[in-house]
Amino acid sequence: MMVYFLLIGFAALLVGIEFIVETHGDGIRQAFLAQVADQVPPSFDHDAYLQPLTHLRNKAVLVIAIIMVVILIVMTMFMKHITEPLQHMITTSRKISAGDLSQTIRIDGNNELAELGGVINEMSSNLQEIIHMSRNTCASGETFLAAMNGVIEQPENIAGDLPRLQQEMDGFRSELGMLGEALDCFKFYAIPKADA
Numbered sequence: 001m002m003v004y005f006l007l008i009g010f011a012a013l014l015v016g017i018e019f020i021v022e023t024h025g026d027g028i029r030q031a032f033l034a035q036v037a038d039q040v041p042p043s044f045d046h047d048a049y050l051q052p053l054t055h056l057r058n059k060a061v062l063v064i065a066i067i068m069v070v071i072l073i074v075m076t077m078f079m080k081h082i083t084e085p086l087q088h089m090i091t092t093s094r095k096i097s098a099g100d101l102s103q104t105i106r107i108d109g110n111n112e113l114a115e116l117g118g119v120i121n122e123m124s125s126n127l128q129e130i131i132h133m134s135r136n137t138c139a140s141g142e143t144f145l146a147a148m149n150g151v152i153e154q155p156e157n158i159a160g161d162l163p164r165l166q167q168e169m170d171g172f173r174s175e176l177g178m179l180g181e182a183l184d185c186f187k188f189y190a191i192p193k194a195d196a
Helices: 002-024 026-036 046-097 112-153 155-184
Strands: none
Touching (some): 002 026, 026 046, 046 112, 112 155
């Protein structure tokens, strides 16, 4: 986007410079004098006739200067308010994508970039919650499997272990249900089925 803005400014600058060069050269003065030579007396001040053209050329110089200042101001604002925050978001998003979910995006302001940063932070927080739930579920599963293994190895104590195993199994089932509900919130990429 910045390149397009620079190209527009460069084109405007070239048009202005071309106008200044064209009106500053002797070619236009000679052409004007050739046109009015037979209509005005030789003692007439030709520079007075060319004064509006000189005034127009000076205005063109002023317009070019204004265009350059505006380009400089807009580029500075663009870099400060769009490019830098966007680069920060890209860098942080890459770190999050690589697995560092502790990263957060901080953008001051109340614009679309700040809103996008907030959405990426929410996504990272949701991923952290799901990973935490998954770890807890895995730990509960390991505990349940260890208890089951103990019962299998010592079948004579099965009657005393049944209430504890039932409790661990219910807890594990509950954690699996919560993890399943969290996973149901996601839409995964699926290959569309071909029509038969």
